Amino acid sequence: xxTTFGSFVLFLRGMVTRTERLSVLWNRTxxxxxxxxxxxxxxxxxxxxxIGAVTCxxxxxNLTNPLIPQSTIGYMVRExxxxxxxxxxxxxxxxxxxxxxxxxxxxxMRITEQISALEVMGINSTSxxxxxxxxxxxxxxxxxxxxxxxxxxxxxYLAGTLTGVMTAQDYIEGIRTDFIPYNxxxxxIKAVVFAFLVSGISAFxxxxxxxxxxxxxxxxxxxxxxxxxxxxxxxxxxxxxxL
Amino acid sequence: xxxxxxxxxxxxxxxxxxxxxxxxxxxxxxxLLGGSGTGKSVxxxxxxxxxxxxxxxxxxxxxxxxxxxxxxxxxxRRKIGMLFQGSALFDSMTVAQNVEFPLxxxxxxxxVEERRERVEFCLKRVGLENAGKKMPAEISGGMKKRVGIARxxxxxxTYLFCDEPNSGLDPLTSIKIDELIHEITHEYGxxxxxxxxxxxxxxxxxxxxxxxxxxxxxxxxxKDEILNAEVPELKDFIxxxxxxxxxxxxxxxxxxxxxxxxxxxxxxxxx
Numbered sequence: 001x002x003t004t005f006g007s008f009v010l011f012l013r014g015m016v017t018r019t020e021r022l023s024v025l026w027n028r029t030x031x032x033x034x035x036x037x038x039x040x041x042x043x044x045x046x047x048x049x050x051i052g053a054v055t056c057x058x059x060x061x062n063l064t065n066p067l068i069p070q071s072t073i074g075y076m077v078r079e080x081x082x083x084x085x086x087x088x089x090x091x092x093x094x095x096x097x098x099x100x101x102x103x104x105x106x107x108x109m110r111i112t113e114q115i116s117a118l119e120v121m122g123i124n125s126t127s128x129x130x131x132x133x134x135x136x137x138x139x140x141x142x143x144x145x146x147x148x149x150x151x152x153x154x155x156x157y158l159a160g161t162l163t164g165v166m167t168a169q170d171y172i173e174g175i176r177t178d179f180i181p182y183n184x185x186x187x188x189i190k191a192v193v194f195a196f197l198v199s200g201i202s203a204f205x206x207x208x209x210x211x212x213x214x215x216x217x218x219x220x221x222x223x224x225x226x227x228x229x230x231x232x233x234x235x236x237x238x239x240x241x242x243l
Numbered sequence: 244x245x246x247x248x249x250x251x252x253x254x255x256x257x258x259x260x261x262x263x264x265x266x267x268x269x270x271x272x273x274x275l276l277g278g279s280g281t282g283k284s285v286x287x288x289x290x291x292x293x294x295x296x297x298x299x300x301x302x303x304x305x306x307x308x309x310x311x312x313x314x315x316x317x318x319x320r321r322k323i324g325m326l327f328q329g330s331a332l333f334d335s336m337t338v339a340q341n342v343e344f345p346l347x348x349x350x351x352x353x354x355v356e357e358r359r360e361r362v363e364f365c366l367k368r369v370g371l372e373n374a375g376k377k378m379p380a381e382i383s384g385g386m387k388k389r390v391g392i393a394r395x396x397x398x399x400x401t402y403l404f405c406d407e408p409n410s411g412l413d414p415l416t417s418i419k420i421d422e423l424i425h426e427i428t429h430e431y432g433x434x435x436x437x438x439x440x441x442x443x444x445x446x447x448x449x450x451x452x453x454x455x456x457x458x459x460x461x462x463x464x465x466k467d468e469i470l471n472a473e474v475p476e477l478k479d480f481i482x483x484x485x486x487x488x489x490x491x492x493x494x495x496x497x498x499x500x501x502x503x504x505x506x507x508x509x510x511x512x513x514x
Contacts, residue, residue, distance in 0.1 A: 120323055121320065
């Protein structure tokens, strides 16, 4: 495990020591940002809206005490969404979608000698292939998390009002109660850390794929599982350190 | 000229290259010949820098490549063109973009117009002037090899390496690819190194042949000398080819088959 971590650090160092021209890096990052970010909007929107809706309905189901105001449901949806569900669940979804895509893409390039072709041309393949992916993830994950926050809260609102468990006025009152702006900052810090973990681990797994198609599949699976474990560990560590 | 001196390489305690020394001559098609698992591709990968040899040195026109500074290695790498066994085309790019890619990356001083002209020239040179807009998945194996050659020569390489350029191709396409490599080598005066186990290639373009067996260099010479080589492993290898066996049989029957073989090889037309 220590050897793997050492290889990962060297892999990251190789990526930033001999970078390609800034214009190349910019164009590649924008291309990857479209693949990572824009192409993930639909899945992130669906997941986050339903998570907000389910959270609202389930909190309402559990809050039976008449002394607790209905607006607490809105308050709890907001807190859970901003602090945990939006950054963590979105990142886990993206680990599945983006992580497997990065690992599969790089793994295929490795076994079809496309990475060797870059190296023979004198191009730093990690800088050309991996750095833009990591930068794009660092850029897009926070944006997707912000979108997930908004849609989760909206999903909660729609679920709460359409099912009749609470009034729109109570929900809005709840989501405006005791708002702490730092929680947004905390969620965005989590998004950036998760982005680095998902893109870095997936790129590492894909880049060092050896063998054939079977190993590319194994690299993709490994990338997703390792990324999710890393997200959960980092989630706990960040909560313990920053809250 | 590329000089390889005393190269050794092991994997998990198994020695794959056992002190290989040889010279690849400028302006010639140098063939690395040998059976499967003899270390040809490993030697090629050591030469182009995809693998680091355990021992020995590699020199490109007097500049030491192994263990030299990254700037020197980069400078040499930029003079290298390589045709991979599976072509290694970037599957997200069109044929024209594949050929343009090394120009974009290595020669930023070239204008878009100059790059486009160069791409057109290279594609025309390999006979693919109408395939520029196609994706690699839409073209045949032989066309992929041609695109690979066009991509390799686009930045005006000094050294061309080909890893089994005929693998997976029918005999006629193989001959055409061999001829193309031969023509390009002489046209631009580049040093070409070809890894092969195909005797047809030896007959077609083998101007300087290096025979490897079990990680060692056993013989080197020209295609005219190869038939008279007194190396049992090389004889076994040559006469394992049905083409050469047929020529030998004719020779025995008519006392002229092997002469026809040699004549065919000299004319470049083969048997």
